[in-house]
Amino acid sequence: MPAVSKGDGMRGLAVFISDIRNCKSKEAEIKRINKELANIRSKFKGDKALDGYSKKKYVCKLLFIFLLGHDIDFGHMEAVNLLSSNKYTEKQIGYLFISVLVNSNSELIRLINNAIKNDLSSRNPTFMCLALHCIANVGSREMAEAFAGEIPRILVAGDTMDSVKQSAALCLLRLYKTSPDLVLMGEWTSRVVHLLNDQHMGVVTAAISLITCLSQKNPDEFKTCVSLAVSRLSRIVSSASTDLQDYTYYFVPAPWLSCKLLRLLQCYPPPEDGAVKGRLVECLETILNKAQEPPKSKKVQHSNAKNAILFEAISLIIHYDSEPNLLVRACNQLGQFLQHRETNLRYLALESMCTLASSEFSHEAVKTHIETVINALKTERDVSVRQRAADLLYAMCDRSNAKQIVAEMLSYLETADYSIREEMVLKVAILAEKYAVDYSWYVDTILNLIRIAGDYVSEEVWYRVIQIVINRDDVQGYAAKTVFEALQAPACHENMVKVGGYILGEFGNLIAGDPRSSPLVQFNLLHSKFHLCSVPTRALLLSAYIKFINLFPETKSTIQEVLRSDSQIRNSDVELQQRAVEYLKLSSIASTDVLATVLEEMPPFPERESSILAKLKKKKGPGAVSVNELEEGKREGGELNGGGERGGDSSAISTPSPSADLLGLRAGPPVTAAAPSAGSLLVDVFSEAGVNDDVPFLAVPACLSASHTLLSLALRFVCKNNGVLFENQLLQIGIKSEYRQNLGRMYLFYGNKTSVQFVTFTTTLNVQAKPVEPLIEGGAQVQQVINIECLTDFSDAPLLNIKFRYGGALQNLTLKLPVTINKFFQPTEMASHDFFQRWKQLSLPQQEAQKIFKANHAMDTEVLKAKLLGLGMALLENVDPNPENFVCAGVIQTKAQQVGSLLRLEPNAQAQMYRLTVRSSKDTVSKRLCELLAEQF
Amino acid sequence: VLSLTVQPRCKIIRFILIQNRAGKTRLAKWYMQFDDDEKQKLIEEVHAVVTVRDAKHTNFVEFRNFKIIYRRYAGLYFCICVDVTDNNLAYLEAIHNFVEVLNEYFHNVCELDLVFNFYKVYTVVDEMFLAGEIRETSQTKVLKQLLMLQSLE
Numbered sequence A: 001m002p003a004v005s006k007g008d009g010m011r012g013l014a015v016f017i018s019d020i021r022n023c024k025s026k027e028a029e030i031k032r033i034n035k036e037l038a039n040i041r042s043k044f045k046g047d048k049a050l051d052g053y054s055k056k057k058y059v060c061k062l063l064f065i066f067l068l069g070h071d072i073d074f075g076h077m078e079a080v081n082l083l084s085s086n087k088y089t090e091k092q093i094g095y096l097f098i099s100v101l102v103n104s105n106s107e108l109i110r111l112i113n114n115a116i117k118n119d120l121s122s123r124n125p126t127f128m129c130l131a132l133h134c135i136a137n138v139g140s141r142e143m144a145e146a147f148a149g150e151i152p153r154i155l156v157a158g159d160t161m162d163s164v165k166q167s168a169a170l171c172l173l174r175l176y177k178t179s180p181d182l183v184l185m186g187e188w189t190s191r192v193v194h195l196l197n198d199q200h201m202g203v204v205t206a207a208i209s210l211i212t213c214l215s216q217k218n219p220d221e222f223k224t225c226v227s228l229a230v231s232r233l234s235r236i237v238s239s240a241s242t243d244l245q246d247y248t249y250y251f252v253p254a255p256w257l258s259c260k261l262l263r264l265l266q267c268y269p270p271p272e273d274g275a276v277k278g279r280l281v282e283c284l285e286t287i288l289n290k291a292q293e294p295p296k297s298k299k300v301q302h303s304n305a306k307n308a309i310l311f312e313a314i315s316l317i318i319h320y321d322s323e324p325n326l327l328v329r330a331c332n333q334l335g336q337f338l339q340h341r342e343t344n345l346r347y348l349a350l351e352s353m354c355t356l357a358s359s360e361f362s363h364e365a366v367k368t369h370i371e372t373v374i375n376a377l378k379t380e381r382d383v384s385v386r387q388r389a390a391d392l393l394y395a396m397c398d399r400s401n402a403k404q405i406v407a408e409m410l411s412y413l414e415t416a417d418y419s420i421r422e423e424m425v426l427k428v429a430i431l432a433e434k435y436a437v438d439y440s441w442y443v444d445t446i447l448n449l450i451r452i453a454g455d456y457v458s459e460e461v462w463y464r465v466i467q468i469v470i471n472r473d474d475v476q477g478y479a480a481k482t483v484f485e486a487l488q489a490p491a492c493h494e495n496m497v498k499v500g501g502y503i504l505g506e507f508g509n510l511i512a513g514d515p516r517s518s519p520l521v522q523f524n525l526l527h528s529k530f531h532l533c534s535v536p537t538r539a540l541l542l543s544a545y546i547k548f549i550n551l552f553p554e555t556k557s558t559i560q561e562v563l564r565s566d567s568q569i570r571n572s573d574v575e576l577q578q579r580a581v582e583y584l585k586l587s588s589i590a591s592t593d594v595l596a597t598v599l600e601e602m603p604p605f606p607e608r609e610s611s612i613l614a615k616l617k618k619k620k621g622p623g624a625v626s627v628n629e630l631e632e633g634k635r636e637g638g639e640l641n642g643g644g645e646r647g648g649d650s651s652a653i654s655t656p657s658p659s660a661d662l663l664g665l666r667a668g669p670p671v672t673a674a675a676p677s678a679g680s681l682l683v684d685v686f687s688e689a690g691v692n693d694d695v696p697f698l699a700v701p702a703c704l705s706a707s708h709t710l711l712s713l714a715l716r717f718v719c720k721n722n723g724v725l726f727e728n729q730l731l732q733i734g735i736k737s738e739y740r741q742n743l744g745r746m747y748l749f750y751g752n753k754t755s756v757q758f759v760t761f762t763t764t765l766n767v768q769a770k771p772v773e774p775l776i777e778g779g780a781q782v783q784q785v786i787n788i789e790c791l792t793d794f795s796d797a798p799l800l801n802i803k804f805r806y807g808g809a810l811q812n813l814t815l816k817l818p819v820t821i822n823k824f825f826q827p828t829e830m831a832s833h834d835f836f837q838r839w840k841q842l843s844l845p846q847q848e849a850q851k852i853f854k855a856n857h858a859m860d861t862e863v864l865k866a867k868l869l870g871l872g873m874a875l876l877e878n879v880d881p882n883p884e885n886f887v888c889a890g891v892i893q894t895k896a897q898q899v900g901s902l903l904r905l906e907p908n909a910q911a912q913m914y915r916l917t918v919r920s921s922k923d924t925v926s927k928r929l930c931e932l933l934a935e936q937f
Numbered sequence B: 001v002l003s004l005t006v007q008p009r010c011k012i013i014r015f016i017l018i019q020n021r022a023g024k025t026r027l028a029k030w031y032m033q034f035d036d037d038e039k040q041k042l043i044e045e046v047h048a049v050v051t052v053r054d055a056k057h058t059n060f061v062e063f064r065n066f067k068i069i070y071r072r073y074a075g076l077y078f079c080i081c082v083d084v085t086d087n088n089l090a091y092l093e094a095i096h097n098f099v100e101v102l103n104e105y106f107h108n109v110c111e112l113d114l115v116f117n118f119y120k121v122y123t124v125v126d127e128m129f130l131a132g133e134i135r136e137t138s139q140t141k142v143l144k145q146l147l148m149l150q151s152l153e
Helices: A011-022 A026-045 A052-067 A076-083 A088-104 A107-120 A125-138 A141-147 A150-156 A162-178 A186-197 A201-217 A225-237 A255-265 A274-292 A300-320 A324-337 A343-356 A363-367 A370-379 A383-396 A402-413 A418-434 A439-456 A459-471 A473-487 A494-511 A519-530 A535-551 A553-564 A574-589 A592-598 A611-620 A627-632 A643-652 A712-717 A832-841 A861-871 A923-934 B036-051 B088-105 B111-116 B118-128 B139-151
Strands: A681-686 A723-727 A731-740 A743-752 A758-765 A781-790 A799-806 A809-816 A825-827 A848-854 A874-876 A886-893 A898-908 A913-920 B015-020 B025-030 B060-063 B066-073 B076-083
Touching: A011 A026, A011 A052, A011 B111, A026 A052, A052 A076, A052 A088, A052 B118, A076 A088, A076 A107, A088 A107, A088 A125, A088 B118, A107 A125, A107 A141, A125 A141, A125 A150, A125 A162, A141 A162, A150 A162, A150 A186, A162 A186, A162 A201, A186 A201, A186 A225, A201 A225, A201 A255, A201 A809, A225 A255, A225 A274, A255 A300, A255 B088, A274 A300, A274 A324, A300 A324, A300 A343, A300 B088, A324 A343, A324 A363, A343 A363, A343 A370, A343 A383, A343 B088, A363 A383, A370 A383, A370 A402, A383 A402, A383 A418, A383 B060, A402 A418, A402 A439, A418 A439, A418 A459, A418 A611, A439 A459, A439 A473, A439 A494, A459 A473, A459 A494, A459 A611, A473 A494, A473 A519, A494 A519, A494 A535, A519 A535, A519 A553, A535 A553, A535 A574, A535 A592, A553 A574, A574 A592, A712 A723, A723 A809, A731 A799, A731 A809, A743 A758, A832 A886, A832 A898, A848 A923, A861 A874, A861 A886, A861 A898, A898 A923, A913 A923, B015 B036, B025 B036, B025 B111, B025 B118, B036 B060, B036 B066, B036 B076, B066 B088, B076 B088, B088 B118, B088 B139, B111 B118, B118 B139
Parallel strands: none
Antiparallel strands: A681 A781, A723 A731, A731 A743, A743 A781, A758 A799, A799 A809, A825 A886, A848 A913, A874 A886, A886 A898, A898 A913, B015 B025, B015 B076, B060 B066, B066 B076
């Protein structure tokens, strides 16, 4: 193979680069560059037309100068000229210059589109690839506009060269990312999916990235890719190590393609087709088996490639979370890696096990590795590995091992890296609280935490311990005793003084019987710390002192003396001075009764979300960033799992209670202008109560992937307002709604059925929406409120698009909101005479809609009545001469008008048929009501 | 605050960097739009993060909300920035595969080859990685294509 000599082909460039390298100083370099720039400028401006070679050379020099970090303000035209050269080397430099510099000069793009167009249609694969690479590298919207239509054609054309297909697939991917609206796959979808079958493995490797991205957006349209991916994977996995020739890497057949296939499968639930599923399980088993075989090479490349596939397969197994056998095998395999000599593998095993810990099937298997993980925490050299070990301990913690894990974490804290201490403290505090069986253990743990890592104990942590002690009277005496002992230490952390001051101020009386901790001893102990503390702590201590006066009248004179001293009563700090003055006065003039009332024991705190948990979420979770940046949910599965016991975690978000003032419509912002796409329904979603009314609405473009739409479900809600709107293995969506006249309010409850967080949780209405809480803890539920105003009659319900990440996989789902026209009915009572008079008035043919249909359910009179009442109309008794028939009347309230409607339902029990007739003053309403109701009986 | 995210959410390589120990950039390939200041900042941060690590450390470093997969070859660090959930080992070996291609193409590649032939290195990258994705993994196919291009005028 010919070696490439230095700067071959362009001597002038090589000389220039050498000159630059020989410059002794920055100044010399700048001087040399300026000289060169002047030279190039004169060449470009000169009278003599430059030949292609010189142009290429100078453009390349300019590029080099730019890459050194200098601005380039000319030469763009010459680069563009190179694009129309017939010589590859000249074209290549032209394209390269544009790809690298285009950020700084987007004007260029318009100039080059013509050249790109020519190259794309040149039928010269080399030129086509250059053009495609340029589009892929720049990926601007202008380019998408110009080429998004052409590239799919190139991609699927029968006569396109393989290398061009590869580039076209990825080029399209790039355009799709920049401008998804411009890349319309439609008719190409099936042919693109079938690229998974392409003979050329490189084409498959490139195309699969495109398919993965597209199927995340439109899972239904691309779902045939699942079986194709499984059979492709199966062929690779079962091939011998040399079968795939060019695509075998260190005896591993097609490792990157295998990983990409496994990743594509993670966009979908387990295959429903039994044969496909069986084949896939076989593949996964083979991959696990291969991990046990002796290596075919000692090279690290071999084991890395093999393990890359293994880890991806384990990710898929975790994603499915439905094959206990595979989950446990995966766990055992990772267990072996925990002791591997390669740091990389130990790290990855810890990381991967963290997600396994949250699966009910493998949680126990993960726990068996506790000793190894503890050892890793103690001995690993790389802090990031220790961090993973700590994460895993946190994830595998449950009631059975909490004491051990918390103890290990505490002892690790003594030497832990500063960078992870704060997070460790939070984790210990959470575990201690979550798994506290006896609260004395909890108190001990938190006080230890303060002792060991006081600087890293945030306010949230010590507030929390106080909240808990105050709320649990069985631990108060113990807490008082323990803080008292902890304060004996000659040097104790200020946070300890805070906790001690607070707890003794409240519960010092519980230990005052012991002469070793008599009131005066307690006071002296606290006061001995006073002068070393900061102002906020001193303020807290002053409050503790006045509480002492109430608890122990015998300390009154001592404490008054302290308060009266100049250093208190004339303290330069206003807060301290004020407290001293006021407390002194209070203790002097108030009667014992008044004092006892003012200084009564703190009432229990309302139960609410642990502020510590909130803090850890903020530190680690995506909740800390804005909804748009949520992509980076870090180690989704591993963090904060096991929320099952803490189902109330998210309930701290203050939402309006559905029972109280369900129709408190005044709370909603005024709804006025309708979005053009909104049809006649104006829906306004606000995430939570307490949202400022002046926060602008976020206009969301219609996002109607009809693909994954569950439309029929909404029909269940025609005759009822509450219930479960949707449910699958992961998510349950409950609904509660109430309507009055033309207004309505709907509460959606999103329940996470798993033990793993959903992150980047977003909902989009095809009308107007505000975001919902972007994160749902395992086992928790969040609520969204939707205010609805009916402007005029309608037949299409608004669509709600829900997206979130669960264990890394994007879930996408579109639901029709069960808002139907009948929700806006006002029942109208009327006598038989009136009914038939109105019935006759509505006699225009288009005002009537009629349907005859078979009964879907038992023809039970009571059930029918209940359904008709649920419909919202008045059910009129003794109106129809035939007692078997039902008649109803109501007025639909819209903002634009009122639509009176009458209904008659005639059951025929013998034939198991119904005849339904609806008459209303508006034809569309009659028609729609008839359609809706025909499905209900 | 730099946001390293793209819409819609498909995972891609954010950038590929080749740096020497002194922090000089030998290749920077960006798969997202960054302005020049951001690029410079990222280059410096990556250098600071990677050079302090030794052979006992993993080849992976958390980096902002992403991670860097890197490997050191003599005085050069090859770094790829990917999503935290991406496959570490697959990218680690993608780096090695790329290095083996460079080594074959430049006959025992050294840092100077990358300096003098910077414009060819871009071609090699585009053959193997495109739009932030792995495009071609077969060394034979890539080298065949590169030699074909080399023979063109």
